[in-house]
Amino acid sequence: MLKEPKQVLVVGAAAATVQPIVALLQGQSDVQVSARVTALRPLAEILSAAPTTDVVVVCSNDREIGDLEALAALDPAKRPAVIVCGSLTTPAAMRTVVRAGASDLLAELPSSEELLTAVARAPRRALANGAVKPRGSLTVVMGAAGGAGSSFIACNLAHLSAAVIKKRTLLIDLDLIYASQAQFLALKPSRGIAEAAQQVANLDAVALDGYVTKHRSGLGLLARSEGTYLHEPVDPEAFRSVLRVALEAYETVFVDGHRWLDALTTVTVAEADHLVLVMEQSIAHVNNMAQLYRILTQQLGVTSERIVVVMNRYDKHAAVQPDMVVKAVGCREPFKLPNMYALALDSTNTAIPLFEMDAESSVTRGLLALCSQIYGTEPPEPNGIFRRTLAALSTRSHA
Ligand SMILES: Nc1ncnc2c1ncn2[C@@H]1O[C@H](COP(=O)(O)OP(=O)(O)OP(=O)(O)O)[C@@H](O)[C@H]1O
Numbered sequence: 001m002l003k004e005p006k007q008v009l010v011v012g013a014a015a016a017t018v019q020p021i022v023a024l025l026q027g028q029s030d031v032q033v034s035a036r037v038t039a040l041r042p043l044a045e046i047l048s049a050a051p052t053t054d055v056v057v058v059c060s061n062d063r064e065i066g067d068l069e070a071l072a073a074l075d076p077a078k079r080p081a082v083i084v085c086g087s088l089t090t091p092a093a094m095r096t097v098v099r100a101g102a103s104d105l106l107a108e109l110p111s112s113e114e115l116l117t118a119v120a121r122a123p124r125r126a127l128a129n130g131a132v133k134p135r136g137s138l139t140v141v142m143g144a145a146g147g148a149g150s151s152f153i154a155c156n157l158a159h160l161s162a163a164v165i166k167k168r169t170l171l172i173d174l175d176l177i178y179a180s181q182a183q184f185l186a187l188k189p190s191r192g193i194a195e196a197a198q199q200v201a202n203l204d205a206v207a208l209d210g211y212v213t214k215h216r217s218g219l220g221l222l223a224r225s226e227g228t229y230l231h232e233p234v235d236p237e238a239f240r241s242v243l244r245v246a247l248e249a250y251e252t253v254f255v256d257g258h259r260w261l262d263a264l265t266t267v268t269v270a271e272a273d274h275l276v277l278v279m280e281q282s283i284a285h286v287n288n289m290a291q292l293y294r295i296l297t298q299q300l301g302v303t304s305e306r307i308v309v310v311m312n313r314y315d316k317h318a319a320v321q322p323d324m325v326v327k328a329v330g331c332r333e334p335f336k337l338p339n340m341y342a343l344a345l346d347s348t349n350t351a352i353p354l355f356e357m358d359a360e361s362s363v364t365r366g367l368l369a370l371c372s373q374i375y376g377t378e379p380p381e382p383n384g385i386f387r388r389t390l391a392a393l394s395t396r397s398h399a
């Protein structure tokens, strides 16, 4: 089937920088190009008047980052793909590029081949009928310090989302060395993140399936493939494209990220709808959480409504309590998740998710409440859904 041409909008503060880029895109059958000068009208207004734009090409430089700021302020779900052409060198400008969700950063005047390749791999935004494509929700989970429980929480949130809330759910593990999610779920991915990122030019929702390993609950896992040792890091921009395809294919995506904000986690943060930050009740964790929260909100432009701080293994007698965290970190009231050492250990040792081990435990119920809080819905009524889901699980395991 012949695809509609991609709608590309070239913007910049001056006509002199916009025109040469437009010239590179004109005459291509698969691209429909238009241009606007943002000195005349703010970019946000231009975009709301052009809702079917698939890709915005922003002509920018270190002194002119206003258009990128305008894109960074948009809801990622409603933002077209962004390609930047220009010389951006300062840390402030680079951070704005990340926050604007740019999928490519090219020279001020790239070759036509470079520009067309970038446009070809940028995801489409609109459906043929002009409606905006539904995009899944993206949640990244990070710990404030090692061993806080973030991978365990990411795994069980994703499992509850798939098994109980019944959403099409994907879990992405950014730990490309130890790959703990595959261990938690007893899965052995034969292909994974690195392979998907290498094939990004041909990746769509159907092709993505070939890199995802399925858990019996229906949960998909995208992780390091079994037995590989990564000689080369995964390209962050290719990973951003993988993430966007995943958000087209799944209703909800959970990412187990790194507190040291490596390149893949930073890309995820820029695209994320929700951030779950996990800590324990110690001064060291409070200090780390305050630092992580500052970087996310002040440098990466994450708004505080998107962040949920979780106090894991919560003990009401510990010295560090929620009011202290609110004061030191500046966050909303933390979510308290109870400590259940033996059950959690059994769950990780046997690679059986918490819900399958004990659907009624306080930590399972706590995680289900957290999952519902993220989705902005009421937690499902335990005495209906738990019994129904457990009945379905036991029928399946006896089949
Ligand atoms: N609420 C809890 N109650 C009891 N045990 C827990 C709880 N949360 C996590 N654990 C246990 O803590 C262990 C370590 O957690 P996890 O591997 O998720 O930490 P992490 O923050 O991802 O660590 P890392 O920094 O190494 O990535 C888990 O295997 C699990 O058994």
Ligand SMILES: [Mg+2]
Pocket (backbone or CB within 6 Å): 150, 151, 152, 175, 180
């Ligand atoms: Mg971890």
